[in-house]
Amino acid sequence: MPLETFRDALILVYRENPCQVLPNALWKTLKEINKFETSFKVENGLVTHLEAWNDESLYIYWSRDRTPPKIPKKRLDNLKFALVHQDFLRAFPAENFDIQRPYFRLIRKKQQMREVELPQGFHIANVDTKSESDLVAEVIKKCYENINVNPEIVKSWTKHPVFDPNLWIWVIDDEKGTPAGLGIAEFDPTIREGSLEWIQVLPEYRGKGIGKSIVLELLRRLQGRAAFTTVSGEVNNKTKPEILYRRCGFQGDDVWWLLIKKG
Helix, strand or coil, X not given: CCCCCHHHHHHHHHHHCXXXXXXXXXXXXXXXXXXXXXXXXXXXXEEEEEEEECXXXXXXXXXXXXXXXXXXXXXXXXXXXXXXXXXXXXXXCHHHCCEEXXXXXXXXXXXXXXXXXXXXXXXXXXXXXXXXXXXXXXXHHHCCCCCCCCHHHHHHHCCCCXXXXXXXXXXXXXXXXXXXXXXXXXXXXXXXXXXXXXXXECHHHCCCCHHHHHHHHHHHHHCCCCCXXXXXXXXXXXXXXXXXXXXXXXXXXXXXXXXXXXX
């Protein structure tokens, strides 16, 4: 049956190689795709090209043979925002953009998970997503130097179509009865994708294995439902999250670049 829509073509190639096709979970892109012009090509029954753009943005670019885009100079000069895979970065001159920020994207295929062992003195508890949005926002802000997360933003996450309250967890300090870490994952049943969104450990609790326990517990909870789980993060994050994810079985070498021109 021939593909009729860009959406169908995107879903098809995303299933093949999620981290090479998009820098984020599929549902996030599908939510925004109607804001962009789109095109795709099919040759011999295979999707070979995808692109989504508007006058000032390049939202998606993918080619099966990894040929970089040939963007006219005028259009390139007008670009203020682009999400670009490392394979295509050479088509975007560095001097055109004020911000060039790399993000890793990793995948963990379906694997059997055992019960998670926590460091002594800690236990896992579910986040009460109806009453603890203030505390979630507070913990996240303590883990970053510059981030604008407030309770209203946290509440908005619970309205995502991929929200699952069982994938919001605390690691609690037994002695203090307060959070030492937070984990939030999402699950998209349409393609059986799990995605790790927030893995936070408060600075005073780092180096104890709490982050690994959070990741493994979320993977355990996704077991039996998710065919694969993805995660992304800043390459230059000083806490080195990529090392943590690889220790938890995530793999891949895909790097995406956020390119922004100010003004």
